[in-house]
Amino acid sequence: MNSLLSGERPEIAGRALSVAPDDTVAFDDARPAAGDGVARELARLVDPSVPTDAAERAIAVDQTNTSVIVDERLVVKVVGRWAAADRAAHLLERLAGAGSTEVAGYAGRVDWRHPTLGTSALAIVTEYLPGAQDGWDWAVDDVAALLAGTGPEPGFPAVLGATVARLHDALGAHAVPAPDDAPALRERRALVALDAALEATGRSGGPTAARLANRAGRLRRDIRSLGATLPGLAFDLHGDLHVGQVLRSPGTPPRYTVIDFDGDPQLDASERGRTDAAARDVAHLLVSLDLVAAVAQKRLGRADPAAFAWADRARDSLLAAYRGTLVRSELLDPALLPGLEAEQLAAELTYADRFLPRWRYAPDAAITHRHPSTDELPEDPWTPPPFEPTST
CATH class of the missing domain: 3.90.1200.10 (Aminoglycoside phosphotransferase (APH), C-terminal lobe)
Structure with missing residues (x-):
């Protein structure tokens, strides 16, 4: 189900939400992180069956938004910037309504109604896919x-x-x-x-x-x-x-x-x-x-x-x-x-x-x-760089 927060600085897990002039979204002036309870509380707003003590685990990727695994069954994606997830939330909701199985199961979204900025998606909650x-x-x-x-x-x-x-x-x-x-x-x-x-x-x-x-x-x-x-x-x-x-x-x-x-x-x-x-x-x-x-x-x-x-x-x-x-x-x-x-x-x-x-x-x-070369400039054949296990 979807949920809605209202106000200029609503609280989640005891931390006040804010939007900076550059549209950065913060919780007590910091990004949320696994273990601080923010993702768990957002998940509970969408799915009340999530336990109050459900575990949180970080997804180890570098990204603009913050994604946290909650209760080993849900992924909570929390925006890093205002309106950053509006498009995704809209399309995932549409695909869920169409019965699409080509995306992870959509549990819902948490919107934030701000008194001056309007309403925007704060978090999207989807199915967690173990081993993916x-x-x-x-x-x-x-x-x-x-x-x-x-x-x-x-x-x-x-x-x-x-x-x-x-x-x-x-x-x-x-x-x-x-x-x-x-x-x-x-x-x-x-x-x-x-x-x-x-x-x-x-x-x-x-x-x-x-x-x-x-x-x-x-x-x-x-x-x-x-x-x-x-x-x-x-x-x-x-x-x-x-x-x-x-x-x-x-x-x-x-x-x-x-x-x-x-x-x-x-x-x-x-x-x-x-x-x-x-x-x-x-x-x-x-x-x-x-x-x-x-x-x-x-x-x-x-x-x-x-x-x-x-x-x-x-x-x-x-x-x-x-x-x-x-x-x-x-x-x-x-x-x-x-x-x-x-x-x-x-x-x-x-x-x-x-x-x-x-x-x-x-x-x-x-x-x-x-694309074939014109050979107008001298060029070396392409060769791959040395392999580094930590990168593509």
Whole structure:
């Protein structure tokens, strides 16, 4: 069930809520943490059967919001900034209403009605999935095993395609015609992303800069194709879909669930809430298969053409399963995929430049594989960096 708190500084577990001028949400001027009772009390507002002494356990990931496991059966996601979870709460509630099994079970949300800021989601409570791993672990494990000759051809690409198709069928029930200028806007956004990637890699230097510069014309050509497409249909997407947003839980067969509906973290909050074409989610997921191939090569400590040969097969399998499962076939315009994939590859490089420099090698590998070089600048062949067990 859903619950509502009211007031400028309501208390949870004896700690006063507050919102700073920069929209940071705090409890007695600090972020909540496992063991302080905040997550447990929020969980009890949604599910009164949670014991008053239920255990809290932190989820060991670095994130803007704070997620805590309560009673070993619920995950309480507490926002770090005002309105940060409104989009996710809305979409999870809609998917729960549609009976979707592609997401973790939705228990409810706790909203905060603030006297001057309005009402916003403070916390989302969902099912806890014991033993679940995200795709940067399980997908890379599967592909690395294949490349090492110790594992079979992974079957997950088809599962992912069918899973996302079912999500899109549920969310796409609210699809509306995109505005007439949608093709031009998509093209403009993608060109900005490519220019940002070129600037970032050029500023940082190194072999990635030459490889990207030698392929910028091909990327730009794919992006320009967006302007010649139809507006199509638009609806609320996942917005930041990649294998890392898919949990795999142990079982026979394993269970796959999609998480994190907050939208693209590189976009402003106002942009994350915009509707878009189904092809954007699909393009992002296809790109992530190429990134898995790059990470698997890093894991093995060598460049291996078999990795991208797998990615080629995996992309075909995912797309075939998506199209074969999608009931609302009018949602997908495949003509958008090349341009949106090119944009996402560029965005991955910019993300690496801004937040995670060690990630640059992965989109660099995908761009180098997918787009032929003009050889205008001297370039070195792509090779993976040394493997570090604590990172992708």
